[in-house]
Amino acid sequence: EAQVTQNPRYLITVTGKKLTVTCSQNMNHEYMSWYRQDPGLGLRQIYYSMNVEVTDKGDVPEGYKVSRKEKRNFPLILESPSPNQTSLYFCASGGLAGADTQYFGPGTRLTVL
Amino acid sequence: GQQVMQIPQYQHVQEGEDFTTYCNSSTTLSNIQWYKQRPGGHPVFLIQLVKSGEVKKQKRLTFQFGEAKKNSSLHITATQTTDVGTYFCAANNNDMRFGAGTRLTVKP
Secondary structure (H helix, E strand, O other): OOOEEEEOOEEEEOOOOOEEEEEEEOOOOOEEEEEEEEOOOEEEEEEEEEEOOEEEEOOOOOOOEEOOOOOOEOOEEEOOOOHHHOEEEEEEEEOOOOOOOEEEOOOEEEEEO | OOOEEEEOOEEEEEOOOOEEEEEEEOOOOOOEEEEEEOOOOOOEEEEEEOOOOOEEEEOOEEEEEOOOOOEEEEEEOOOOHHHOEEEEEEEEOOOEEEOOOEEEEEEO
16 A cells, blocks of 8 residues: 555654654655644745655754655654653655655654643 | 735535635745645645645546636535644645635534
8 A cells, every 4th residue: 555654653752752753655756845844834845855864854854854765764853852842743755856756654743841 | 925815714504505715826836735624623635736726636626727826626516524623725845824714614
């Protein structure tokens, strides 16, 4: 089954404790992206990657890191989480950036205390 | 980057009534996508519009892309309870810019 998976689905952590949210897709997509969703603000792009070893900042990259060492994986790293990073996070993948459907993962709800 | 404004933020309708959400950009868009997110779910792709003045239909849903490629709309005819959710437009370049979404509720 073609899908985008994220782990964990739910996470409660404390300020300053490094965490990683994993994202994996099995559709051989080149394009992958991370978003955060906050009430009234819709989806805001954090980082995106157009291919392996290529990453670019989205709209709200501050406080986040990503890596794209393999085509299928695109982890989101919060080196020192803060309460304002409490949000719902979605990973997405697509065939070609700017020209294709994006398939979203189920989401990760993160709470930073 | 380009900003995408979407209105209204909320819309509550009686089942059977029509519904429309609008997206506007200050700059010309190369294309625009529409997504639906059910409560508690993730965004699901509905359609992509590319050509100036393009109109596409999916059953009761009609999508339009403006002549100047700066605005787009989604119209639902005769809403049903299954239409409940938040509808997002997204300006699609290498980076994606989503509108804030229109949350639709339908009273049976």
